Amino acid sequence: PRPGVANREGFWTQGESEYNSEWAPTWDYPNDLVTSETHCTVQSDWDVIGNGVLTGTKLSADKKRKTFDWKMSQPHATYLLTLCGGPFDIKKDKWEGVDLWYVVPKGEGYLIDDSFGHTKDMLTYFSKVLGVKYAWPKYAQNAMFDFGGGMENVSATTLGEGSLTESRDGYYTMDSLNSHELAHQWFGDLVTCYNWGDAWLNESFATFMQILYFEHSRGQDAYDWEIDDAMRSYFAEARRYKRPISTKLYPNGDAMFDSHTYPKGGVVLHSLRKMLGDEEFFGSLNAYLTKWRHTPVESAQLRRAFTEYTGINAEPFWAQWLDKPGHPVLDYAWEYANGKVKLTVKQLQDTSDGTPIYDIPAKVDFISASGQHTVLDVHLTQKEETFELPSSSKPGAVVFDPRHEFLRQIPDLHWAKEELPLIFQFGLNAPDRSEAMRQLLEGEPSDATLKMVAMILAKDDGVSPAFRSVFQFANLGKPEFRAFWLDQLNHKNSMRQAQAVSALAKLPQDAATTAKLKALVNDKAPIQVVVASINALAAWDAKGNAALFEKAAQIKDRRGRIARAANQALGKE
Secondary structure, eight states, X not given: OOTXXXXXXXXXXXXXXXXGGXXXXXXXXXXXXXXXEEEEEEETTOEEEESSEEEEEEEOTTSSEEEEEEEEEEEEEGGGOOEEEESEEEEEEEETTEEEEEEEETTOGGGHHHHHTTHHHHHHHHHHHHTOOOOSSEEEEEEETTOOSEEOXXXXXXXXXXXXXXXXXXXXXSHHHHHHHHHTTTBTTTEEESSGGGTHHHHHHHHHHHHHHHHHHXXXXXXXXXXXXXXXXXXXXXXXXXXXXXXXXXXXXXXXXXXXXXXIHXXXXXXXXXXXXXXXXXXXXXXXXXXXXXXXXXXXXXXXXXXXXHSSOOHHXXXXXXXXXOOOBEEEEEEEETTEEEEEEEEOOOOTTSOOOOOEEEEEEEEOTTSOEEEEEEEEOSSEEEEEEEOSSOOSEEEEXXXXXXXXXXXXXXXXXXXXXXXXXXXXXXXXXXXXXXXHTSSSOOHHHHHHHHHHHHHOOSXXXXXXXXXXXXXXXXXXXXXXXXXXXXXXXXXXXXXXXXXXXXXXXOHHHHHHHHHHOSSSSOHHHHHHHHHXXXXXXXXXXXXXXXXXXXXXXXXXXXXXXXXXXXXXX
């Protein structure tokens, strides 16, 4: 253990980008592929996890030490070598002949199922959608103390122990991290970037595949939000600097692991998927992974795979999205006259840094007053252009790129007041619908608007809702919606449940609501719901609920969130 930190025994190695040469003699660069054997001796009550297959263990004559022999017979980049050791709880399983190891620090085995329960589904889905089965003899997921994030070591991913989750974490699971690292076993491990300037071939794909897994497991709204989050993450970095995703100019390997390589690259792959369609997109990936397995590659080899499979020249897409910096910054406006919608689209991005004027096939959605959609194609090629599109009547709303099919920033949406209810109710993208709700609730919304919002939110009852945050509606503190918020306590999504508790806390206290929230302070409800309930009850009557808070302070969760909230309510923190 580190000095001053008890009961955190163990060790791990980290190779990416160029660190394995500090403990193993290697050519420490991703273009060097090897087979490997590792032999590691530790105290006898420890285990060691390495790459490939465990070929043997040997106990010393005095039974104080144990040696683990690991062998990886398939070639892999040297930065993917790993050893993790310590006192572990280990659960073993199998998936289609592949050994699965779930490894956590001793005493934390109870977290394994909640943390890694979707691993088999991820393996099945990725193998199916890519048409390439998981290639390695085992897959170990090793949760280690003091490790940040995850590292896709071949057949043996290392993860931070702090990411482990329990069932009461609800919506916050390890699926994002686990699917990202597992995707690397194809993108980065099976096919590896030749140099760090093409780290996007590893990280952009892992980011995209994680988002794709959310589409598979949580639905379209979850996918839409993941794409929106990725765009926003990249835009924040682009305010500081912009660079090509694929580049020969970088100061060191670590510098490439930024929001251009991760979220921007992931959204660019989403853009390519939407442009080509799933059959052509995933068929191209299958051809790429099949041809170049166990080989270090450059961006051009992926480009050629798309061109050869689809028969479409991928070079123009590469040139503007991957080989040049920046992104489209758009503005659009529309008017209706004489049976036509006149749509004007401007590209506002600064081109002085090499950012291009983009060539983009796009779509525009006409939403009628009854919620019917007419989706038409347009093609952007100029800094400013106007399209005249037929429409027998004036649309109730016009939305450009209604499904967010490509990377773009639209700083000012210019949605008219009369468009907002239609976009809110019928929009084709969850973040657009949420933005329309945000604008509808600004200022002093009418009673009719509030009733409409409550009606739509009541229908948004899935595990991954379209409206991720309803705090703006909650913060209005309207007593007439008490019944609505009480009903939302039964929502399938624990985040929505917690937001409903916060909404009820804004209302005058009453006996029925108090009883409901008291009942939620237990050791079975989602942690964020329990914490929100404690906070609400404390705001109403901290002294009167002190006995409940004393009991809550004894409820255990691995991060101590419930006890911390209870002690704060008692004035002890």
